[in-house]
Amino acid sequence: MVALPSRSPRLTMPLRRVSDLASGFCLLFVLLFNYCLVGNGSPAQPGHTLLDLHWYPATATWYGSPEGDGSDGGACGYGSLVDVRPLRARVGAVSPVLFKNGEGCGACFKVRCMDRSICSRRAVTIMVMDECPGCASFSRTHFDLSGAAFGRMAISGENGQLRNRGVLSVVYRRTPCKYPGKHIAFRVNEGSTDYWLALLVEFEDGDGDVGSMHIREAGSTEWLAMNHLSGATWCLVRGPLKGPFSVKLTTLTTGKTLSARDVIPSNWSPKATYTSRLNFFP
Structure with a gap:
């Protein structure tokens, strides 16, 4: 039997993530609503390698x-x-x-x-x-x-x-992150509505990190800036939002930009994942 090493202090701490929406949903929504309005992200810094x-x-x-x-x-x-x-x-x-x-x-x-x-x-x-x-x-x-x-x-x-x-x-x-055969995907947060949309980025190769995210509604030419919510999740308070949505992300480290047109359909649903046809590596 292999003896396990002593666990790090982190293991006794709760993970900082949104959980148990069924309990105290109203309070949680208010907190997230305000958080998205203020945001805590920092802009990308193009030119870094x-x-x-x-x-x-x-x-x-x-x-x-x-x-x-x-x-x-x-x-x-x-x-x-x-x-x-x-x-x-x-x-x-x-x-x-x-x-x-x-x-x-x-x-x-x-x-x-x-x-x-x-x-x-x-x-x-x-x-x-x-x-x-x-x-x-x-x-x-x-x-x-x-x-x-x-x-x-x-x-x-x-x-x-x-x-x-x-x-x-x-x-x-x-x-660089490498995900052969994978395209960037966007998972819709389970608490998302037509007025509060949160997206998590998956399988982003290259830099792997996100410095900013924008979405564009159907029939619009305006890119709406999302705010960093937590982890790899970004959110936007506005509404009613109308899909399909195009998503533009800019990496944090090098400032590279990628836009996925109409990647999230008009009949999108919370907890669903929508995969683009793009990634930073061919």
Whole structure:
């Protein structure tokens, strides 16, 4: 039996996500309504580059089952996507400096262990799907990886022994996200109405993060700015909104823009996911 390392402080904290809409729905709607009006996002910063060949020091732990996916959805709001390839076993929670109040959701990193006695030279690629607020106690930059991702850094046959090490010294660098055969998709938040629309971005390759989002209603030429709600979710208060909706997103890191025309149909429904025909990589 492989002994599990001590869990990070984050594991005792509730995930910051919208849940249990059936309980206190009215209060929740008012809070979300006001939040969307004010917003907390920051504009994209075009001109930054994603390509960085330098490695930076950090620490890493793991959580969940030894060979599991780690998060059950996490603070980014991706939910069951953690079990879907190519995301499966590529899950990571990060300390606040990388989480960026949710704007770091979707970003991809290469993480490599520095202990040559038990670690291979290969790096594991992970996608930010969760926040680890308490992990800053290990170091300012910390990765809390799924058990499977953590174990992949080991030399052949030493996965279990590596997980028993607990906190590891690692190096990391940003890397483009790659989802072969996948197109960007937009999941409609379950609380959305004709007056409050919230969208979560899925399978965005390249930068992976979102710096701004706009939607355009049917028959309109005006792009309406959405506000960052939480994690990878953006929202808009206005109405009544009339679909189909076109969606334009701009990445946070490099300021690249992509527009999906009429991607959300006029008969859209909450909790549904609508897939575009586009992505940043061909």
